[in-house]
Amino acid sequence: MHRRRRDYxxxxxxxxxxxxTERLILRDWRDEDWPEFWRVTNTPAVMRWxxxxxxxxxxxxxxxxxxxxxxxxxxxxxxxxxxxxxxHLSGEMLGFCGLKRSNVVGETVEGMMEVGWRLRxxxxxxxxxxxxxxxxxxxxxxxxxxxxxxxxxxxxxxxxWGLMVRLGMQRREDLDFTDPRYGxxxxxxxxxxxxxxxxxx
Numbered sequence: 177m178h179r180r181r182r183d184y185x186x187x188x189x190x191x192x193x194x195x196x197t198e199r200l201i202l203r204d205w206r207d208e209d210w211p212e213f214w215r216v217t218n219t220p221a222v223m224r225w226x227x228x229x230x231x232x233x234x235x236x237x238x239x240x241x242x243x244x245x246x247x248x249x250x251x252x253x254x255x256x257x258x259x260x261x262x263x264h265l266s267g268e269m270l271g272f273c274g275l276k277r278s279n280v281v282g283e284t285v286e287g288m289m290e291v292g293w294r295l296r297x298x299x300x301x302x303x304x305x306x307x308x309x310x311x312x313x314x315x316x317x318x319x320x321x322x323x324x325x326x327x328x329x330x331x332x333x334x335x336x337w338g339l340m341v342r343l344g345m346q347r348r349e350d351l352d353f354t355d356p357r358y359g360x361x362x363x364x365x366x367x368x369x370x371x372x373x374x375x376x377x
Contacts, residue, residue: 197311203255212269216296225333251275271295271309283353289322317372326369340368
């Protein structure tokens with residue numbers, strides 16, 4: 177059984193998560209997804225603003241975190257897949273998009289609902305990230321009961337914060353913070369946010 181969410185479908189809570197938009201599928205991870213995810217996203221261009229390419233230990237830790245978000249909160253940064261419809265990257269894994277609880281310990285956004293995305297380079301510029309992020313934000317507010325959702329980036333990553341602006345998110349300088357996991361070129365982390373009321377408008 178499914179419930180209608182705007183122009184896409186969200187599986188009921190008892191089932192594995194699966195959300196469909198016009199062109200995309202967001203779904204839970206499978207074991208076989210991980211090698212392909214790292215193949216298409218662990219590149220210099222994609223990882224430029226994320227601390228550079230991930231080694232084996234970093235990849236294992238990232239998998240543990242994403243699977244942990246799902247088990248603890250019922251949501252995570254889900255697999256993002258293009259529908260097999262004959263379009264650009266038809267049927268291919270594009271990366272991830274979804275929701276987590278911000279986990280930068282002791283900082284301003286700790287515990288807040290966070291939307292995030294990471295797409296392979298040949299998927300950039302086609303509107304996939306916005307389509308997936310809109311669906312994720314709708315899900316945050318309409319399924320998981322969020323009052324506010326934040327998104328994090330750095331000032332140099334214009335493509336990232338540009339999308340946040342296009343999503344209607346507001347700059348929140350009061351929530352900016354220094355992330356000790358990264359060097360000066362990736363700090364400070366800057367924050368955008370949207371409330372339930374703003375999203376409804």
